């Protein structure tokens with residue numbers, strides 16, 4: 163059964179001088195536990211679609227359902243990881259990680275213990291009492307992951323969460339996030355400009371085109387790659403084949419923009 167369904171989604175932005183169609187007739191569904199990436203040329207509506215899935219933006223056309231309900235009624239089951247970690251600089255890592263639980267009035271002995279255990283699991287043991295400025299970019303993103311996971315969301319919306327990191331840290335964090343999301347059976351939608359990242363982390367890649375933003379093609383990542391970590395996937399022939407196929411499509415889309 164589908165966990166997310168999007169039917170004929172369209173979105174127009176109205177400005178004083180023009181109407182811009184950011185998305186037109188976008189339909190897809192995502193199963194529970196699936197990892198799906200959205201890629202495409204700049205301006206094809208990826209961020210708009212993520213905002214619609216988050217419930218922050220209501221599409222001008224069509225309908226989205228998450229677990230059978232409109233996204234704005236499902237906000238408590240949606241977690242985010244963004245390019246910036248948005249940790250509060252004046253709070254310790256522990257306080258930052260517990261903040262969502264506190265705001266949701268879910269903070270108790272058990273939820274606190276499991277959030278702190280999660281910090282250990284992702285290699286942040288010993289930094290709980292430190293402030294974000296004392297941590298590297300990769301560690302701060304791991305803390306942001308812990309904060310997101312603490313409230314136990316069913317769906318994670320990932321908006322270029324690795325793009326501000328150096329290459330080595332990015333590859334390590336891709337592996338970590340992938341491993342955690344699979345272990346906890348989360349559903350994830352990732353927006354990225356990095357085709358390698360999209361293929362190596364996903365079950366499916368949704369390629370969008372511009373003018374107007376629309377779903378161009380859907381690519382299934384071969385089954386035998388799904389048991390591997392993103393790092394391992396990158397050295398497989400099937401990965402290179404799929405990379406070349408989608409790359410060609412992307413080049414054609416860029417030329418026809």
Ligand SMILES: Nc1ncnc2c1ncn2[C@@H]1O[C@H](COP(=O)(O)OP(=O)(O)OP(=O)(O)O)[C@@H](O)[C@H]1O
Nearest residue numbers: 175177182184203204205206207208209210211375
């Ligand atoms: N608030 C807004 N008002 C008017 N137009 C907007 C607004 N937000 C986005 N757009 C337009 O809608 C289209 C889709 O934008 P969107 O940011 O969703 O694309 P994107 O694929 O995420 O782009 P990028 O890859 O550059 O982040 C673009 O043409 C953009 O200029």
